[in-house]
Amino acid sequence: MTAGYDPAAFVPFAVTVDLAVFTVRGGRLHVLLIRRGQQPYEGAWALPGGFVTPRESAETAARRELAEETGLPENVVAALHLEQLRTYSEPDRDPRMRVVSVAFTALVADLPEPAAQGGGDAAHARWVPVGEIGPHPASGREDADLASLAFDHAVILADARERVGSKLEYTCLATAFCPPEFTLGELQSVYETVWDTALDRPNFRRKVLATPGFVEAVPGAARLTGGRGKPAALYRPGPATALHPPLLRPSEGRTR
Amino acid sequence: MTAGYDPAAFVPFAVTVDLAVFTVRGGRLHVLLIRRGQQPYEGAWALPGGFVTPRESAETAARRELAEETGLPENVVAALHLEQLRTYSEPDRDPRMRVVSVAFTALVADLPEPAAQGGGDAAHARWVPVGEIGPHPASGREDADLASLAFDHAVILADARERVGSKLEYTCLATAFCPPEFTLGELQSVYETVWDTALDRPNFRRKVLATPGFVEAVPGAARLTGGRGKPAALYRPGPATALHPPLLRPSEGRTR
DNA sequence: CAAATAGTGTCTTTCAGACATTATTCA
DNA sequence: TGAATAATGTCTGAAAGACACTATTTG
Incomplete structure (x- = not known):
């Protein structure tokens, strides 16, 4: 910032x-999406977010918007591991004005359905399987509007997926x-x-x-998982x- | 961005x-620093940068500012590998106004001294050994002003060093x-x-x-490195x- | 018992760390 | 020749991939 504060700049x-x-x-x-209630992209699905005050x-x-817009419980939002992904600043990423957006990723455990949906401001929040998002729908998609997300959110989502995948390799996240x-x-299935x-x-x-x-092992505790088999x-x-050392993704693993 | 465009927001x-x-x-x-010519932090060393237009x-x-503020040759700036580091948005990181800054890291090969210094706008740009920056100076520091950088640039620099270090582990950068x-x-010494x-x-x-x-080997080519020894x-x-797999840092290597 | 799931053991290959040895150049 | 640097080879131990096998539960 050498240039100082030239008003023209x-x-x-x-x-x-x-x-x-x-x-x-x-x-x-799954990723948490909300349905937009205003223009632009009214009715489209978008990542939660909002203006920095x-x-x-x-x-x-990010933490405040998440609490306001989604039904995630307070304690979950407060304890959330929030990681900055990157900033998106293409001049025309918003059709109306110049908006620069700082994107974050977060991971949460699967929640009881009602808590995740919530009411009020959160009425339009929903967990969506990432496989159902995008122009090449998996058969059985519930919602045709998922073909494209608002703004550049499809790009942000793709970047976030990639980031999460590599974080699993070298962190305990x-x-x-x-x-x-x-x-x-359960950990393996993650x-x-x-x-x-x-x-x-x-x-x-x-x-x-x-x-x-x-x-860390929980001494003595055990849980029956599939209704059958050893707890x-x-x-x-x-x-x-x-x-x-890291837990690396198989290079050419069969994709199940 | 569900909230739409409430003017109050x-x-x-x-x-x-x-x-x-x-x-x-x-x-x-070494890291490229410039000496500030205006308030705030006039006379202090800072990372190059400036306003987004x-x-x-x-x-x-980032590429434009780098070309304007430093003496780096045009072709170097154009071909530069620029990577977004993260965005710094603490409310008081700039004493005058609300400034959000997107930080980038870049790596360049060592350059002939005159080209790196340049003239004109770049007169105050300098390569500074990172070991000479900070509150605990190595003996023999040339410039006492390096004890602290302008704004939160010491934090940005520390984050950038960490990022560069880990990028070397799992990329060919x-x-x-x-x-x-x-x-x-030479590669090893990097x-x-x-x-x-x-x-x-x-x-x-x-x-x-x-x-x-x-x-990739350059067929037949060889270079004498230290004036002695096998080319x-x-x-x-x-x-x-x-x-x-990645080339991991030694966990407890002696630090030479 | 069969099915399903959890958990153990073992063999082999790959790869990293340590380090001895050879090769080529200049003074 | 000796110092300096590059390059090769070898041994060893740690860790990953493949997979056979045992253990515990329900129906």
């Missing part, structure tokens, strides 16, 4: 935040997709869902348990945040 | 870009620090300089040469961009 921008909030439900990756940072704004206590099978790859179960166990601080031991997230 | 921000441009020179990591993206602005043709010893770690030469060679598309073979950057 100062140009007013609007600054917004957009959020790509993911969850894993039923073996599919004069006295808050982008991250603060996958536990953020799980409830407070989870089985290793990886398989996000990467869309099958993983070898014994090798996955070995890797996770060999990483100090990734997960699985339960684990909690451990204190570690990084994975050394 | 629209707040004008200034949007700027800041650049952390690195090079390796003489076994030390109404019809350009942040990345376009290290070649961006090298001239068009380089020796493996890693050693950025990571501040000594690497085993035979193992480094093996790893680099075993990664398809990282580097080293020359290599060019290859077509690969990612490193699979």
